[in-house]
Amino acid sequence: MKEVKVINSCDGKLISLSHDSACNNCEMALNIYLPKQYYSNETHSTIPAIYYLSGLTCTPANASEKAFWQCQADLYGFSVVFPDTSPRGESVPDSKDEYDFGQGAGFYLNSTKEPYVKNYQMSDYIHKELPKELENYFQDCRLDFTKNVGITGHSMGGMGALAGFFKLYPHYKSVSAFSPIANPSAEDCPWGQKCFSRYLKDFKSESLEYDPCELIGKVKPKGDNDVKKILISVGTKDPFYSTQLYVDRILEYSKGTAWENKIEINKLQGFDHSYFFVVLKSPACQIPCH
């Protein structure tokens, strides 16, 4: 892993990194924000990480520049990891005419269908390889990327965060999502139908592994579970609300499961699918006082 750039942001630093991913067989870029607590000599507690999974077309830059997790990170003392949304590079299979498939659209799954298998292993990359690479790179016991960690994301990344939370339960200590694609394996979700069927050999069974609605009933909160609430926010004027996201289905699927009373869906009047929604208005992202 190598440092590409360090930028002052809020009271900490935003670091652009790059590394050769063994999972994805290509160079992967990411940003990480280290909060002011990391640079202060006063506090000696361990700094937990939140992984922020971005949506379709995004690189690590979008959320770093527009989502303002930095000020939250400074208030509460966590780092934020902004991974890329897919493998990248000339040798990586792509579909340049499609914004929602190929590079920029990895859907946080492990591909099982050619020609994508070699590079599109985003699930393993996000949940396994990247955290270890970060710990190896920083070699700093004050930074925790593998144990006391949370996950969140937007749209395709909200789906990836929820699915990852359930798949790896109880690995992530917190989870939330902005405008997630909640039920990608459903027949009426065009993004899931189109992309899962091209990345996965057996759409019917494999797609369930990455579908938050399908996963929620398969995982039981443990007695020592400390996830009190799964916060989900969505704008009422999100153009994908009732054509791709189907956020409310998470509540339906949670009925009768141990997660039933743990899910809170916040609907924000008039907001759309853009970063103007992610920033500031969601209960999961309120800018604190200075």
Added chain:
Amino acid sequence: MKEVKVINSCDGKLISLSHDSACNNCEMALNIYLPKQYYSNETHSTIPAIYYLSGLTCTPANASEKAFWQCQADLYGFSVVFPDTSPRGESVPDSKDEYDFGQGAGFYLNSTKEPYVKNYQMSDYIHKELPKELENYFQDCRLDFTKNVGITGHSMGGMGALAGFFKLYPHYKSVSAFSPIANPSAEDCPWGQKCFSRYLKDFKSESLEYDPCELIGKVKPKGDNDVKKILISVGTKDPFYSTQLYVDRILEYSKGTAWENKIEINKLQGFDHSYFFVVLKSPACQIPCH
């Protein structure tokens, strides 16, 4: 003027507009943020405007998405106008290989040299045409775009804000600047040398009209002047600090003038020239409490 898009942002709305500019002989785009006070039935006071002039390469989108004036606007009850940085379009002379000349780089001046005269009248556009067009479009006595107005900007836009403030004094009731090009007519300012000499017929005399350092001694604050402070912020790791901006010269040029004690330069340790500097850290742009 026509409405292109309305987006919820913070507690107000960001409106994308477009109009035929008589000054610039082309269609001009802009964004405007109307704060929550405009949409509330409770307050009936007039809403003043701040014009935010962006830097090289920017469109109205950059600052709208990355500078977060919106939350300031909601706190204090002003609108924010985000104009474009130059005329645009296929018929507008451009220089596609240069990021710092032509489209995206209007330098907020009135060109007097061909082939730029017909389109590059950004000074008149910003300070005269646009405010009137906004008043005509909204036809709302609660929105004030021409009288109780302030101006600010970043880099090339910081220069444009300071120069406009002095040129039109006492029109603007407040002025501030982020990382401004403070002395563009100086021999050691490559941006000014290159661009002013190509836009202006008589570089030697005309360039002084758009140079904040040169203008500051020519304008006397009036007795009823209410500009208490001109706030200027710059990052100490700004790569253009000592090759293009020369922010400290404003203090030198102000010596012996009536503005001498009215200028406050804030140097922010470690910050660069990006929007990570504009957001949050500048005393002119502190995010308020919710």
